[in-house]
Structures are given as C-alpha cells and as structure tokens.
Amino acid sequence: MSNLILKKFSSPYWQLKSFILLALWMICGETFAADAQLQGYVMQIQMTPAVCSMDQSSAKQRKCMEGYSLTITGLLPEVRPGTNCRTNSSANLSPIQTKVIAKVMPDESGRSQLWHEVGGCVPMNASQYFRTVISYAEKLKVPSDLTGYENKVVDQAKLRAQFLRLNPSLPSQGIRFSCQNRQEPAVLTEVKVCYHVNGHYKQCSSRVVANCPNDILIKSSY
Template sequence: MAWAQQSRSRIFYVVVLFSGAWVYFTATPVFASKSNVNTGYILHIQMTPAICALDINQKKQRKCLEGYSLTIASLIPETFDNNCATDSSANLPPLQAKVVARVIPDEAYRVQLWRTIGGCTQMTASQYFRTIINYAQNLKIPMVLTDTSSNNVQKIALEGQFFALNKGLPERSVVLNCQKEGRTAYLTHVSICYKNNGQFKSCPTSMVSNCPNNIMIQGTY
C-alpha cells in the first residue's frame, strides 16, 4: 500500500524517507551487540508534519517544504549498537537511485544512514533500501495519519486501527512516540517490529511508548 503524501499543489505517494536532522536510531534502546544473531528489524515511521512544526532545524528541508505527510526515520536491526558503522559503498544502481530519490530527497543523508547502520544489517546498501521499501509498501496506514487537518485521537484507538488494517500484526508490535509542546503531546514516530523474513512480530520489551492517552496528530501544512 502506497502512503499518500500531500503537497501544496498535488498528491505524491510516499514509501519511505529518513529524517536528515533528527537521528532517531540514536535514541532507540540498544538491544544487543552486533556479534549476536539479529532476530528482527524495527521500522521507524516519522510523522513529518509534526517533526517539521516542532524542529526549526528541519523546516527548510525538502520533506517539509514539499509537504510530506509520512516518511520513514530508519530501519534498524534489533542488534543495532554504536558499532554498526560501515565503509561499504552506499551507491545504488541508477534505476533504484532514481526511485529512492523520489522518497529520500537528500542523497547525503541516505548515505549517512547506510554508513551508520549498514555494518549490522548483513545486507548491501541496495538490499537494505529495497527492504525498507518492501516493508513500507506492505504496511497499511490509518487515514488519520495522512489527514490534511490536525486530529486529537486516543492512543489505544490509533493502535487499534493499525491492528485492524494489518492482518497478523501481534500485540506490542506497534510503539507510539510523542513530543510535548506545552500541554499537547504530538505524535512524532510510530515503530513497527518485524521478523527477519518480513513478518510482523512483537517489539522488544525495552521499547515503551511515551505517549499519553490523548495525542495530537499534526495535519499537513
């Protein structure tokens, strides 16, 4: 399922985008050293309108200027730690690079993402970005997350929409994260956990939502 991306003048379709300024995986719990066998991956979905509204450093990035509604922060192996850097090539075949450029406008950050995570993926850069796209294409997203208007929703209700839309999504496989601005908690990220074969799985117990019962979903801007 493609993700609708709103622009000021037209509709795009979004699969994945990594944030160029807020490195989400550095705030993610360390699950194991990279010497251990990886048991799965975590897809971090970014609520781009909220990020663009809350982080002044990102407002001039393409994802903010062109009005992306959903992007991807990263795909992280559960074995990710601070020693996952790689010097292997981040180059993609020309056709794949063109596809990725439509959903990851900043090539420099795509390279940064690969060089930070690639050492723990047991993939080439081409395989890694193909995996991201495959995961995102097969994940159905609640419509409220791509609404042009802002919406106040119940945390449990939003989680329920993910479960209803995605067959086989088990309990604790969706983790919501928020950022408070005054009295309002804005949804900034949704994390989905996967087995190595791409099937859904429960997230590690160390992953805990920081969202209150009532959360705000920032509309496109």
C-alpha cells in the same frame, strides 16, 4: 611428499598468504557474528508535518518543502546493545532505485548516513537494504488519520486498533508511538513497527520505547 609440502608452507610466500587468509577469516568471522546477533528490525516512520513545524533546522529539507506527510527515517537492526554497526561500504544506489526510495526517504544525505551507521549489522548491501525498506513500506498500511489535511486529536488505543485492523498479522504490541510531550495534547512524532528477520511482524522488545499519553495530536499541516 610430506616434506615437500611442509617446506612449501614454511616459505615466506606461504607465510604471508596464510597471514592474509587468517585476516580475511577473522574479518568474515566478525561479520558472521554480527549477523548471528541480528534479532529483527524496527522501522521508524516519522510524522513529517509535526517534525518540520517543531524543528526549524529541518524546514529547508526536501521532506518539509515538498509537504511529505510521512517519511521513513530508518530500518534499524536489533542487535546486542553496544554492537558497532558502522560500515564504510558504499551507499550509492542506481538512478531508478534512488527515485523509488526517495518516495519515502527523500533526503539523500540522510540515507547515506543511515547506511553507514547500520550497514555493518545487516546481511545485505546498501541496494538490498533500501529495497527491503521499500518492501516493508509497501506492505504496511497506515490509517488515513496519519495522512489527512487537518490536525486531529485521536485516542492512542483507537489509533492502534486502526493499525491492527489494516494489518491483521501485526501483533498488538508490534507497534510503538513516540510523542513530543511539551504541550497539550502531546504531538505524535514517530511510529515504530517491529519485524522478525524474515520480514514478518513481531512483538516489539522492551528496548523499543513508547511515551505517548492516551490523547495525541496528529499534526497534518505545516
């Protein structure tokens, strides 16, 4: 019996099958390794009126033409620097899910590009990933100052305090503000919120940068 098994596994067929199994194991091993490196997520929330007014190349995008006040540009996996997160897997969504995700991410080409850039480092498919984006977006409460109809200068510390009051489980350093500083006052362009892998808020790592001064302008009109 032992000789028969040895002969069977030494045949060309079994050599080829063993090679295929080894290749699949290596591919899966790389995927699991990428998953194991996942330390959390950073959700990027764009201040759409500010970006649309400063970037003429985006003026004809849906988010600008339809007057979105906030859009999500990404839910980025936190992995080891230099990790290749690209994927060739499909970014196609069902019509219903497309309609839902368009409420916060209206640019279809942007969604597809995002998925292909980060999909290799998240333990889910595109449908699950964008469902997670919606879940995080629905959970997060944003201050009314970010969605008003008039430009407003606010103190960064007060804006942070508003976020913390609306989201009690959000740590003080679980949020970062990014600004365009080429004018006075600086214009708020992006809010970043940090999450554990399980979706709970966490303190942002030092790699999640912030560059806003004390006084920042929230541009709420196009």
